[in-house]
Amino acid sequence: MAKVIAIAIPKGGVGKTTTAINLAASLAFCDQRTLLIDLDTSGASGLGLGFTEANTKSGMFEVFNFISGLNHTVHKTEIPNLHVVPANVHTLLREERLMKLADNRLILKNALRSVENDYDYVLIDCPPFLRGLTTNALTAADSVLVPVKSGHFALDAVDKFFKYIDWIREVANKMILIEGILLTMYEQSTKVTEITTRELQAKYRKYVFESIIPRNAPLSEASFYGKPALLYDINSLGAQAYLDLAREISGRSSTT
Amino acid sequence: MAKVIAIAIPKGGVGKTTTAINLAASLAFCDQRTLLIDLDTSGASGLGLGFTEANTKSGMFEVFNFISGLNHTVHKTEIPNLHVVPANVHTLLREERLMKLADNRLILKNALRSVENDYDYVLIDCPPFLRGLTTNALTAADSVLVPVKSGHFALDAVDKFFKYIDWIREVANKMILIEGILLTMYEQSTKVTEITTRELQAKYRKYVFESIIPRNAPLSEASFYGKPALLYDINSLGAQAYLDLAREISGRSSTT
Ligand SMILES: Nc1ncnc2c1ncn2[C@@H]1O[C@H](COP(=O)(O)OP(=O)(O)OP(=O)(O)O)[C@@H](O)[C@H]1O
Ligand SMILES: Nc1ncnc2c1ncn2[C@@H]1O[C@H](COP(=O)(O)OP(=O)(O)OP(=O)(O)O)[C@@H](O)[C@H]1O
Ligand SMILES: [Mg+2]
Numbered sequence A, B: 001m002a003k004v005i006a007i008a009i010p011k012g013g014v015g016k017t018t019t020a021i022n023l024a025a026s027l028a029f030c031d032q033r034t035l036l037i038d039l040d041t042s043g044a045s046g047l048g049l050g051f052t053e054a055n056t057k058s059g060m061f062e063v064f065n066f067i068s069g070l071n072h073t074v075h076k077t078e079i080p081n082l083h084v085v086p087a088n089v090h091t092l093l094r095e096e097r098l099m100k101l102a103d104n105r106l107i108l109k110n111a112l113r114s115v116e117n118d119y120d121y122v123l124i125d126c127p128p129f130l131r132g133l134t135t136n137a138l139t140a141a142d143s144v145l146v147p148v149k150s151g152h153f154a155l156d157a158v159d160k161f162f163k164y165i166d167w168i169r170e171v172a173n174k175m176i177l178i179e180g181i182l183l184t185m186y187e188q189s190t191k192v193t194e195i196t197t198r199e200l201q202a203k204y205r206k207y208v209f210e211s212i213i214p215r216n217a218p219l220s221e222a223s224f225y226g227k228p229a230l231l232y233d234i235n236s237l238g239a240q241a242y243l244d245l246a247r248e249i250s251g252r253s254s255t256t
């Protein structure tokens, strides 16, 4: 029975996709059968693993249109234990259609039944807004991982997101847990990092992961080659940090 | 008659809000009467200039609900020539409502009539997705400014956005121009910057601004104090870069 983790926060560019790709790859590398679902119409998670329109046979667009079951949209990757379902949107018309269909928040939860026994982990990459697709993800998920890049606007987004998760717990998914708050693009000893970290520790100490993802160029470079950082440069600080996170998460799974 | 510039791109965290705040402040500093409209339900543009729920009397939420005219929602700021209309959303329910109302793409265009003779520039901060609010902004705008932070996903977003602008030109606003592509959070001499810049120059050379916004901590620090960078640290590279951009833009206005 897979553990389903949504990677989400209503703030842009804080490393949701980079975390989805690299945590999924790291879990797979640690022998966990892992499925990465791209629920962002930008298709960035798929893109970062080399999936373009040309080599994608079907994806979340087909799943939400009830054209394909989820088990028929999985794609293998260079990493043995890692499978991906790309978004497969590519046009404005298909994006519009998927957004409308996503107003039914149960589609993903139901779709997951066809694959939940084939994997240890299912990770869901979400877009930077709350309605539709993110609501589907949180209705379906066992837990949510919240990436945070230091800055004033990010703190505001965390507070807003936690209120939203409370609402999800009331109306759509009473079992949902917080997997953790992940500090991303972290730069030690800067004023902005100090203010943000102090604020997060004050309100959310128990949720903050031990593992911290540093700002590290290979994490951005790797996406140009359609590879996770551990295939592009396994010794980089970024690749190692996501491996640490994978161990931290899979370590706790055995106790819950 | 105000020149209306939408600041938009369907990619998160690339400096849309930071550009909206600091370009607006810089234009005002150069004696241009400037209005900044926050069309993002996160309320980040307002927040970065010190507007919270407590000190906001009304905003874009009231405008879209036809409760207030735009001329009755403007707030003064510390800078004489700079006015702001905050989003004034603050709750999940109000966010849901505003998103629904924004499906009518003519609301902002019509609302702007009550203020267009009071300003030289109206800047609109947009959320990181295309439908609803961004469509309202581009239907109302004379031009669109496209911020780009180096990276693989950003390049994809630019291509997608230009296709979307073509569609806007066909169905909603045949006069819309590209104000320019703005390189933001720029880090010289990195692999990712080189790949991104080369690609942008190959396809979009004529649109790329001369002014480049460097990665510069004061641009992020200033938002914690509710101030634009030029009030927080006018000598910082970030504050100076946005002043350069303001001069580059207002310089060309006199020739078009
Ligand atoms: N730790 C890091 N160090 C350096 N660059 C990073 C790091 N994490 C992410 N990046 C880069 O920053 C950019 C934004 O990251 P990413 O796309 O993963 O964020 P996101 O939250 O998914 O954005 P969106 O809200 O648009 O979906 C990407 O170009 C990515 O390669
Ligand atoms: N040139 C810069 N140097 C350093 N930090 C920056 C710079 N530009 C923006 N930032 C910081 O990066 C973060 C993201 O910027 P910003 O919120 O302006 O992006 P955005 O595109 O509006 O994001 P969203 O898509 O979520 O609306 C903010 O914390 C901001 O203060
Ligand atoms: Mg993403």
Ligand SMILES: [Mg+2]
Residues within 6 Å of the ligand: B016, B017, B018, B040, B044, B126, B127
């Ligand atoms: Mg913003």
